[in-house]
Amino acid sequence: MKQALLYAQSGGPTSVINASAYGVITEARRQGIKTYVALNGIEGLLCGKISDIDNEDNDQIELLRYTPASAFGSCRVKLPAHSQDKTKYEQILDIFRKLNIRYFVYNGGNDSMNTCSKIADFMQENDYECYVCGIPKTIDNDLLLTDHCPGYGSASKFIATACSEIALDTNVYAHGRITVVEIMGRDAGWLTASSALASVYGAGPDLIYLPERPFDLDSFTQKCKDVYEKNHSCLVAVSEGIRDNDGKYICSYANDEHKDMFNNTQLGGVGAYLASYLTKKTGIKTRAIELSLMQRCSAHIASLTDNEEAVLAGKTAVESVVGGITNKMVAFKRESNSPYKISCVLAPLCEIAHGTQSMPDKFIGEDCCSVTKEFIEYATPLIMGEVKLKYENGLPVFAKLKNDVIKF
């Protein structure tokens, strides 16, 4: 039986994770390697939910490159340490043997890279020859050992574009409002920071609050008021993960003060809380906007650079495993900023899971509510270029895969 490659997706989707899948599939085909996909990541793999890429139509594979979300399904399953419980690893090994899977490529974030590393270790410990590579994927851009992550550029491009449009919209009345835009990123401010691209290149947020700096309600209120009094309008971008001096999430303030009407833990997020707080304290009209899921799925405004790099990461993963390298993740090294140039390097999987990458100090303004020129130089290349989607009936056409489960 021919040596085969198994690919799977894990964690929260992005606009370009399928571009990485496209990179994997096309490179594996070019190298004549049989490709299977585990549906719903490790969760599906453990149930034997595997499909054969040869069963998909070629035109759908072409569309896959520009299709958002995880076309092969996702999961949030973590594997225990081998020492604790080998059962699941043995199940996986059994499937790998049956299908002669000698290459395993897992596409996900921090936790997925940890899972990927454990599988690589188990295969080696059991003398089963299988080369494993991780492909990074996260809009949060918080993985260690890589200049940036596929998914971040497209999320940034959506965030900056939406903020530039919202900035124009909220500025039309002679007496406007304070508008608070809540942006994803629980522990790192990369996404919220990208809203500054709108401000630098056109119109965007006046104030930007990142989780890397303690958030002070009084100072925030005063700054919003000052901007509003000057411009009759104020646009603020806040990370969902901002915390006070004691490390307490600001969004949890709302939950302390009330549960929602059904006693669920959370109704509004930090944006809604702050908008409400500002109205109470200043009497100024406010509005809260959550960019929500659109941040990770707005493929129609994906960054071409991000899309191309996601494909490259997929291709590089295949080259790496076929080249006999294992237990690594594809990472990006920035060779130069102007002209922008990156190269792919391989980072040890086990080290990726050790932590998350926050925004470095050099990217954060001294006033704690802005970003630096260095950040703008870092982020601008990542949002460059527009993908050319196919449109039919006025809407983008996305891949529709069969994802038929094979018998084996």
Add this chain to the structure above:
Amino acid sequence: MKQALLYAQSGGPTSVINASAYGVITEARRQGIKTYVALNGIEGLLCGKISDIDNEDNDQIELLRYTPASAFGSCRVKLPAHSQDKTKYEQILDIFRKLNIRYFVYNGGNDSMNTCSKIADFMQENDYECYVCGIPKTIDNDLLLTDHCPGYGSASKFIATACSEIALDTNVYAHGRITVVEIMGRDAGWLTASSALASVYGAGPDLIYLPERPFDLDSFTQKCKDVYEKNHSCLVAVSEGIRDNDGKYICSYANDEHKDMFNNTQLGGVGAYLASYLTKKTGIKTRAIELSLMQRCSAHIASLTDNEEAVLAGKTAVESVVGGITNKMVAFKRESNSPYKISCVLAPLCEIAHGTQSMPDKFIGEDCCSVTKEFIEYATPLIMGEVKLKYENGLPVFAKLKNDVIKF
């Protein structure tokens, strides 16, 4: 002094109101007519905040065509009846005399058309020769006497695109959620209905709730549960304006049960309320998404058809006033659906303000949670085509006008 035209914008912005401004400006130039703009609509006009289009750079006027929001500012001012108070009308007449304004073109929704009509009447009653025309603008699509309104097609294209991307995103886990997307439209379901375009042409909402039909919480809960049990995921689109059998807004249920922590009237909208309610009743995980302001300002995904028709409406308004016609609004008449063809007609301004246009019965599914094939045929042509924006630094380039106030 040369005969001049005055243009102004009013009400909530759209992605294409500036395309109508572009149509007015370029047609007036072609006809050699001096063009002024009142900043912040009637509110600015009453303060003498008027700018001269000749002071703007031509390249900015070109960009105006694709720039969202109201580039000349907006207002929500309504004028009293002449019989009640003539003061403001006399102020306007005084300014018109000073600048020899003989053509007045006002771009807005229902209330703005009413204002426009009152001004036309006052000018006639005072024997001041001034030809007045309204240009419709509303994402809500609820104006009478026109097949559809400029702004609706682009908002629909954004809503359907976002829903198609959200549908893929929310479908990636083996055990997903019920996702409730809240869409604008207080009294008419046109915008919410457009989410069905995503379902018909790709993936989109499973259930659609419009304000034209009474909303029943029990039936809603059961239907969401049924879809979820079948698909392990459910996407629902609800209009912000859904009401129960007694005509009470569902979003007001939340306010009845609690005020927010600062005693403001509203924290979450109807989507957040329903998501919370569903979790309580069914135990299924839920998420609420508000498409919020992006519905009216996402110029990056504007409909080319809508953009072209908005320009045409502006051009037609100028032709109408120069042709000696007054007290009318440019309206669209659908000549045929396949191929799609419209013509511009002139509707009496005074009749526009009489009411709003709800979705007709023939467009609403008998199950009260879907739309008909007739609606899809009506709406599809309106979202066709993509605008070609100029991008710099990875972001759309929008017009930056000087809007310098002239002295007179």
